[in-house]
Amino acid sequence: MEVVAGVERTVRLTAWVRGRVQGVGFRWWTRARALELGLVGSASNLGDGRVEVNAEGPEAACRSLVEALRSGRSPGQVDSVVERWSEPRGGLTGFVER
Template sequence: MIDVAGAEQDVRLTAWVRGHVQGVGFRWWTRARALELGLVGSASNLADGRVEVNAEGPEERCRELLAHLRSGRSPGRVDSVVERWSEARGGASGFVER
């Protein structure tokens, strides 16, 4: 998104990652990629075996994180990634594993 002044606005990416992604360092790896990109948010294990990734920052950098999640270069095995885009909520600092 571009605001009226021409600056890129922050967005929120929520991604649900399915596969063998728990207990293999996937959240740590995701956190490292997000911090390299300057994003804030979290990576959390879900009860059904998926990992939920919430990231906020410039849209292009969030898209880069999404590409990393789908790259096949993460720990474990990613079978699918479902994404949802929304407005940034703000207020977060850093990127945490939950």
Template sequence: MEDVRLTAWVRGHVQGVGFRWWTRSRALELGLEGWARNMDDGRVEVVAQGPRQACVKLLEQLRGCDTPGKVDGVVERWSEVRGSLGGFRER
């Protein structure tokens, strides 16, 4: 199973609603490492590394209707793994 890095930018009402905590919980359930952080423009940036199938599942959950707040859209970028990220953190 190939490991990949997913970077996703989530826009909508996603700050101040527990979105980063929710994302961290989903990522840990999937065995991913990385982080979720608020951006100055109101988006949340999510970086996750691990098995491709787990990253795809996380992306599906980010786009799903069960997230805290309201997601208006998600843009993703796929790349190669770049070393260990040491767990999954909220930044």
């Protein structure tokens, strides 16, 4: 985690979650965790059965969201989480389920 002049870096997390994660409340659960962490973004079902999670905010909060996705405490069953980190795009408000 990078901290510059006492301010934590803002990042964008894109995570693809594979397993039994559609039709089980997984996006709702992810939204609740993201909002608790103060993140903005979305959780969307993909046609191949995965859920794509996009979140922006402090790096530590995004890392906490990845930990939650992998924790085994979510609805359904997570088999794997692939993550990509990038610079935030901005312009997001709230956290939505798509």
